[in-house]
């Protein structure tokens with residue numbers, strides 16, 4: 550265990566701020582990710598907030614602005630729990646970096662996604678108590694942590710449309726896997742926006758503001774946007790590119806690992822797939838011949854509408870090198886592009902191309 554109570558074999562992309570993911574095999578075969586294995590993505594130092602004096606402000610386009618303590622939230626609203634996957638928009642960026650370098654962004658593997666059972670209160674109930682005015686179209690979240698990697702330094706925040714905020718199972722969570730939320734994961738209270746990119750699940754939540762427009766926070770207006778391939782991200786300003794919201798269908802092979810040396814013969818192949826808001830994983834295909842032919846994987850349990858789905862199959866691997874590829878299909882019939890070239894973008898978000906691992910079999 551290290552400072553943040555994470556397993557010792559975490560792939561650490563940075564310590565200040567702390568950014569780390571579990572090795573792929575550690576995510577295999579379990580729907581709920583243990584706390585010590587759950588990835589963490591931070592843009593600034595982790596704030597140390599005193600839960601006793603902490604308050605949540607609810608303001609903006611509401612009839613009754615609110616100031617709520619943790620106790621007010623616990624006693625004033627029903628406690629809700631749900632299993633939800635968080636997926637960083639930068640998950641699998643390493644595959645994009647292989648196409649063309651992405652300076653200034655960490656090369657995350659397939660572990661920038663994890664699943665927890667979250668408990669807290671529904672955002673919808675809190676907004677109902679405040680009384681949303683008819684002009685309210687977006688709900689903005691603000692936190693105290695400041696990113697010094699942006700120039701000038703930027704506080705963290707983001708927003709979601711009102712329809713998702715009131716109808717999308719959005720939680721204000723104080724517990725993760727039935728344990729009090731840790732400082733690293735957003736204590737005392739964080740947003741969990743199921744089915745949306747992790748960036749919208751704002752940690753260390755201090756303010757919820759109803760607005761006509763999306764948040765003008767840097768991380769909503771400028772970062773987490775998909776720019777065209779030729780754009781210079783250093784010159785991108787507020788509103789440029791496509792704002793990322795609902796997660797795009799994705800999958801990753803978790804076992805065997807890339808570069809593994811195996812014995813020839815029947816080999817178990819496992820992974821996860823995740824479809825994001827409004828869709829479910831309908832099918833996962835695995836290929837050993839570059840996509841000329843496909844085996845349908847067995848899908849594991851669907852733990853509610855907001856959880857990833859694990860899958861597995863067995864395939865006969867011959868001697869020598871094999872590239873195993875996997876692609877998922879969602880309930881809309883959409884699937885994933887073959888190549889990372891097809892989706893390369895200057896900030897390295899949403900690498901949804903086929904997952905591939907290269908293994909070598911020798912007797």
Ligand code: MTE
Nearest residue numbers: 588589590591592637692705747748751752
């Ligand atoms: N909230 C704050 N206040 N500061 C942050 O840096 N990172 C976001 C989101 N919420 C972030 C934040 C991003 S990009 C992701 S992917 C998730 O938190 C990661 O949550 P985790 O660290 O609990 O895994």
Ligand code: MO
Nearest residue numbers: 637638747748
């Ligand atoms: Mo993220």
